[in-house]
Amino acid sequence: MSALGLSFDSTAMLAGLRPWIECESPTWDAAAVSRMMDLAARDLVEAGATVETIPATGGFGTSIRATFPHPDQGKPGILVSGHMDTVHPVGTLEKLPFRVQDGRAWGPGIMDMKGGNYVFLEAMRQIRRAGLTTPLPVTFLFTPDEEVGTPATRSLIEDAARGQRAVLVPEPASQDGGAVTGRYAIARFDLLTEGRPSHAGWALKDGRSAIAAMARRILQIEAMSTDDCSFSVGVVHAGQWVNCVSSICRAEVLSVAKTQKDLDGGVAAMLALQGEEGGVTFTVTRGVTRPVWEPQPGTMALYDLARQLASRIGFEMSSSSAGGGSDGNFTGAMGVPTLDSIGVRGRGLHTLDEHIQVDSLAERARLAAGLLTQIS
Numbered sequence: 001m002s003a004l005g006l007s008f009d010s011t012a013m014l015a016g017l018r019p020w021i022e023c024e025s026p027t028w029d030a031a032a033v034s035r036m037m038d039l040a041a042r043d044l045v046e047a048g049a050t051v052e053t054i055p056a057t058g059g060f061g062t063s064i065r066a067t068f069p070h071p072d073q074g075k076p077g078i079l080v081s082g083h084m085d086t087v088h089p090v091g092t093l094e095k096l097p098f099r100v101q102d103g104r105a106w107g108p109g110i111m112d113m114k115g116g117n118y119v120f121l122e123a124m125r126q127i128r129r130a131g132l133t134t135p136l137p138v139t140f141l142f143t144p145d146e147e148v149g150t151p152a153t154r155s156l157i158e159d160a161a162r163g164q165r166a167v168l169v170p171e172p173a174s175q176d177g178g179a180v181t182g183r184y185a186i187a188r189f190d191l192l193t194e195g196r197p198s199h200a201g202w203a204l205k206d207g208r209s210a211i212a213a214m215a216r217r218i219l220q221i222e223a224m225s226t227d228d229c230s231f232s233v234g235v236v237h238a239g240q241w242v243n244c245v246s247s248i249c250r251a252e253v254l255s256v257a258k259t260q261k262d263l264d265g266g267v268a269a270m271l272a273l274q275g276e277e278g279g280v281t282f283t284v285t286r287g288v289t290r291p292v293w294e295p296q297p298g299t300m301a302l303y304d305l306a307r308q309l310a311s312r313i314g315f316e317m318s319s320s321s322a323g324g325g326s327d328g329n330f331t332g333a334m335g336v337p338t339l340d341s342i343g344v345r346g347r348g349l350h351t352l353d354e355h356i357q358v359d360s361l362a363e364r365a366r367l368a369a370g371l372l373t374q375i376s
Contacts, residue, residue: 003369004312006126008362014105016043017118017361021098021107025061025144027085033061033144036084040064040117040142047125049140058152061085061144065160068124070137077137078375079160079167081327082117083146087350096352104346106355115356116170116343116364117142123368135376136165146327149188149288154330161331161338166302166375169328170343170368173360177310178318180341181303182295182332185263186325188287189253189270191217191233195280197247207245208279211238214249217273217282221253224269229262230323231255231270252287256323260292290329295321298337302375306339309370313363342367 025036034056041051041064049066056062061084067073086109088096098107124138141160143153150157161167174180193214198207218233225231231253238249253270257263267286274284303319310317328340344364346356 003127003132003373004309004366006130006366006369008122008126008365010358010362013118013122013361013365014100014358016122017110017115018098020114020118021110022093024088024090024093024108025084025086026089027060027087027145027147029090030056030059030061030144032090033085037062037064037142037144040084041066043121044140047121048128054156056144058145060152063141063143063153063156066140068128068138070134073137075137076163076165077139078134078372079164080120080138080140081157081161081167081169081331082113082140082142083144083327084114084117084142085144085147086112087147092352096354100358103358104355105358106353108354111172111344111346111354111356112349113171113343115346115361116172119343119361119364120168120170120368123365123372126365127369127372132373134372135374138372143327149186149290149325150327150330151288157327158330158334161334161336164336167328167331167336167338168342168371169326169338169340171326171328171341172343172349173341173345173364174318174320174322176318177315177345178320178341179303179306179339180322180328181299181319181339182321183290183293183325183329183340184321184323185257185260185292186290186329187255187257187263187267188289189255190285190287191251191253192283192285193217193249193280194283195245195247198245200243200245204245209245210249210280211246213278213280213282214238214251218251221270221273228259229255229257229266231266257292263292290325291333293329293332293338296335296337299332299339302337302339305374306342306367306371309367309374313366315363
C-alpha cells in the first residue's frame with residue numbers, strides 16, 4: 001500500500017488539533033509552553049513514539065524529542081523540526097477563539113505552526129496503523145523559542161540535524177501553497193538611549209529626553225531599508241510618569257538581509273550609529289541572528305520529490321527563498337538537505353485573524369506521508 005493511498009480526514013484531524021490550539025503557549029510563558037509540550041508528548045506516545053522531555057533553559061519552556069521504532073534507529077534519518085511557541089499571549093482565546101466557518105478554522109497558533117506539526121504527527125500515526133515502515137528512522141523535535149529567534153535551542157536543533165539525510169520543517173505553506181528552499185538572514189538588535197531626567201513641568205529644558213532621541217533614531221534606522229536589507233523597529237519601552245522627562249528608552253530592531261554581504265553591511269551600519277548626541281547616549285547591541293540559507297542540491301532534490309508528490313495529490317508546488325526566518329535557517333545553512341514551509345495553508349499568522357484552510361490538513365498529511373515514506 002502506498003502512503004499516498006492512506007486515508008486522512010480533515011474534520012477528524014481538526015478535532016485532534018483543537019486541544020493544541022486551546023492550550024495557549026506564548027514564548028515568554030515557559031509554564032504554558034511546557035504544558036503544550038506535555039500535550040504533544042501524550043499524542044506522540046499514543047502514535048507509538050518514545051518521547052524524551054528536554055529540560056528548559058534560558059527562561060523558556062521545555063523541548064521534546066520523539067523517536068519512532070525503526071530497525072535502523074540511530075542511523076542517519078529524517079528530522080521533523082517544529083516549534084510549539086506562539087506570539088499570542090495567554091488570553092488571546094477570548095479574542096481569537098477556536099472556531100470553524102466556511103471551510104476555515106481560527107485560533108492562536110493554528111497556522112504558525114501547530115497545524116503543520118500536527119499534520120506530520122498524524123502522517124506518522126497513519127503510516128504505522130497501515131503497517132508501513134519508513135525507509136529511514138524518523139525523529140520529531142519540538143522546541144519552545146522560535147518566535148524570538150531560537151536563542152536557547154539553536155544548538156539542540158543543530159545537534160539533532162547534524163548527519164541527518166533530511167530535515168522537514170512544517171512551517172506554514174507559502175500563499176500559493178509552495179515550499180521554502182532557502183531563507184534570508186534575520187538579525188536582531190537591542191537599542192538603548194540614555195538621557196537626563198528632569199521635571200517636565202518645572203524644568204523641561206534641564207532634561208534630555210531618551211524617548212525623543214529614540215524616536216529620531218527609529219526614523220533614521222527604518223530609512224536605511226532597501227530591497228536587499230530591511231530594518232523594522234517593533235518594540236519600544238520607556239517612561240513611567242508623564243510629568244518626568246524619561247532618561248531611559250529601549251527598543252528592538254529586526255533586520256532581514258538577502259545575502260551574507262547584505263547582512264554584514266546591515267550589521268556594520270547599525271553598529272556605526274552608536275555614540276552621543278545632544279546629551280543622549282545611543283547604544284546598539286547585536287542580538288540573535290539567523291544565518292542566510294541558500295538553496296543547495298540536496299534541498300532541491302527534496303523539493304523535486306515533494307513537487308512530484310504534490311502533483312499526484314492534485315496541486316502544483318512552487319519553491320522560493322523567503323524573508324521570514326525559521327529554524328530551517330540553521331539546518332539549511334549547515335548544508336543538511338532541508339525542506340521548509342510544507343505545513344498547512346492559511347492566512348493571518350501573528351494576527352487576530354490567524355486561520356487555516358481545513359481541507360489543507362488532509363492535503364498536507366498526504367504530502368507528509370509521501371515524504372516520510374519515500375525519502376531514502
